[in-house]
Amino acid sequence: MLPTERTVPRLAVLALCAAFAGPLAAQGEAIDAKAIEILRRHGLEQSQVMDHLSWICDVHGPRLTGSTNLARAQDWAAQTFRDWGLVNVALPEWGPFGRSWQLDEFSMRVVGENPALLLAWPKAWSPSLDGEVEAELVNADALTADELAALDLRDKIVMLESPRAVSEWFDGTAQRFDAERLWSMATGATPASATREAAQATRTDFRAGFQKRQAIMNLLRTNRPLMLLDRSSKGDYGTIFVQGASAMARGENERARAQDPGADVIPQATLAVEQYNRLCRLLAKGIRVKLAVRLRTTMSAEARMERNVVAELRGSDLAIGDQVVMLGAHFDSWQSGTGATDHGCGSAVVMEAMRLLAKLVEESGTKPRRTIRAALWSGEEQGLLGSRAWVQQNLAALSEDGQSRILKPEHAKLSGYFNLDNGTGRIRGVYLQGNEAVAPIFRAWLAPFHDLEAATITSSDTGGTDHLSFDGVGVPGFQFIQDPVAYDTRTHHSNMDVWDHAVKSDLEQAATIMAAFAWHAAQRDGMLPRKPMPPVGGDRRRRQ
Numbered sequence: 001m002l003p004t005e006r007t008v009p010r011l012a013v014l015a016l017c018a019a020f021a022g023p024l025a026a027q028g029e030a031i032d033a034k035a036i037e038i039l040r041r042h043g044l045e046q047s048q049v050m051d052h053l054s055w056i057c058d059v060h061g062p063r064l065t066g067s068t069n070l071a072r073a074q075d076w077a078a079q080t081f082r083d084w085g086l087v088n089v090a091l092p093e094w095g096p097f098g099r100s101w102q103l104d105e106f107s108m109r110v111v112g113e114n115p116a117l118l119l120a121w122p123k124a125w126s127p128s129l130d131g132e133v134e135a136e137l138v139n140a141d142a143l144t145a146d147e148l149a150a151l152d153l154r155d156k157i158v159m160l161e162s163p164r165a166v167s168e169w170f171d172g173t174a175q176r177f178d179a180e181r182l183w184s185m186a187t188g189a190t191p192a193s194a195t196r197e198a199a200q201a202t203r204t205d206f207r208a209g210f211q212k213r214q215a216i217m218n219l220l221r222t223n224r225p226l227m228l229l230d231r232s233s234k235g236d237y238g239t240i241f242v243q244g245a246s247a248m249a250r251g252e253n254e255r256a257r258a259q260d261p262g263a264d265v266i267p268q269a270t271l272a273v274e275q276y277n278r279l280c281r282l283l284a285k286g287i288r289v290k291l292a293v294r295l296r297t298t299m300s301a302e303a304r305m306e307r308n309v310v311a312e313l314r315g316s317d318l319a320i321g322d323q324v325v326m327l328g329a330h331f332d333s334w335q336s337g338t339g340a341t342d343h344g345c346g347s348a349v350v351m352e353a354m355r356l357l358a359k360l361v362e363e364s365g366t367k368p369r370r371t372i373r374a375a376l377w378s379g380e381e382q383g384l385l386g387s388r389a390w391v392q393q394n395l396a397a398l399s400e401d402g403q404s405r406i407l408k409p410e411h412a413k414l415s416g417y418f419n420l421d422n423g424t425g426r427i428r429g430v431y432l433q434g435n436e437a438v439a440p441i442f443r444a445w446l447a448p449f450h451d452l453e454a455a456t457i458t459s460s461d462t463g464g465t466d467h468l469s470f471d472g473v474g475v476p477g478f479q480f481i482q483d484p485v486a487y488d489t490r491t492h493h494s495n496m497d498v499w500d501h502a503v504k505s506d507l508e509q510a511a512t513i514m515a516a517f518a519w520h521a522a523q524r525d526g527m528l529p530r531k532p533m534p535p536v537g538g539d540r541r542r543r544q
Helices: 010-025 033-045 049-059 068-083 145-150 179-187 193-201 210-220 273-284 340-364 385-394 436-452 467-471 487-491 504-523
Strands: 087-090 093-098 101-111 120-122 132-139 156-159 227-230 268-271 290-299 304-307 309-313 324-330 371-377 396-398 405-407 414-419 427-431 456-458 477-482
Touching: 033 340, 033 504, 049 068, 049 340, 049 504, 068 087, 068 309, 068 340, 068 371, 093 385, 101 120, 101 268, 132 273, 145 210, 156 273, 179 427, 179 456, 268 273, 309 340, 324 340, 324 385, 324 504, 340 371, 340 487, 340 504, 371 385, 371 504, 385 396, 385 467, 414 467, 414 504, 427 436, 427 504, 436 456, 436 504, 467 477, 477 504
Parallel strands: 132 156, 156 227, 227 268, 324 371, 324 414, 414 477, 427 456
Antiparallel strands: 087 309, 093 304, 101 290, 120 268, 132 290, 309 371, 396 405, 427 477
């Protein structure tokens, strides 16, 4: 715990949360103690979540949307669900998404009198180079527009950004939510730690130089280089945060996606910041630098349809009316690392939660009243595309003029959706998305897990995860509060997003709680309370 002016002890805040939960839980929200006992025994003592994660990440990852790796992982997940006795296992299509892409070979090095290997990672949907090429390095950020326009860049590798200052992590890169922060979430107060977080935010420069970069990219439409290099706005010690390539715009006001068939994409890569900085310093001293690069990729010519994975544990009396509870996470990842904390962890937790629920039914002889459906989404990284497509296909579609929604029968029968998508961190509570009516229900459901440090309810919204696809069309959709661990600082979209940085005890706890939430949502007499229907367009919020 970081020192603060006024530190609230961890056990004290859990006790306060428990005090809130007790009276409300007594107002009629039943807790299935036998189910909790079975789920905790199988989930905390006999967990298989890390093995699921190894299959997802070690065997099949990374899982870029549209890739063969993702397709193989989806087939494996579907078969695993069948092996557990789940029903209605399906791989519903959506799309078309875009071109598939696979990195086959890559290397980058400095050549000449002082050779050096470079640590870099190509951006997704970068095309191949013709064998190994050697090219002079140019720092576009250090040149004026006139100087850049005067250069012939056709055989050059162009650096797009200035150096980034790197500072040491004296405060550590991994964190748990401390009691003060959890209390601030529950009460809406501003924690003293907010000033620390604001200071830490200055470590990144996501917005800095954006307009200048856009101006450089516009110039490169006509003065085309061999390859583009950048360094991410965060990351150090060899951690590289890398996503997709930028496509050249077809016109001043027309945007293109790199995965679109026929998109004009210059090969692009992100370099480790320390090495990027060194190259900038060398160029600033007037020293010529030449790089040798080999980049070989496989990319389909045509756009492909994509798939989600769904599977069900069939309910009993309320399932006759097709009432459903859903839990899910996204299955796709970016191309570096193996997509562990973003978000193999969430997918492994969802799969483990379904295995626990199947064990609960087998051991107790009791079926859930509502059907419990698991979903593993694709296309999340490109804009929640898979979950949005499923919602449009099954719950609510826009009218032809885009001004209203057409609600489908299942919209009224889906009680709620629970999502996990913020790294490996354990569950600490739930974001209510402004749905205050569910607060006493969720407090009651969290009460059996206070000893596992899950006790916080906040009315705040959170963004950027697949629960928004449901919340945006008026179906209760929720994301769990999770400890950040090293998600933002080390693993999110980075080459270090690997199995080894998943925390076993956190995932065991998360799977157990997620299973318990799904079970209690399936068993209660009434469906979860709903907020008023949001306006059309309210389902289009994205991660900022």
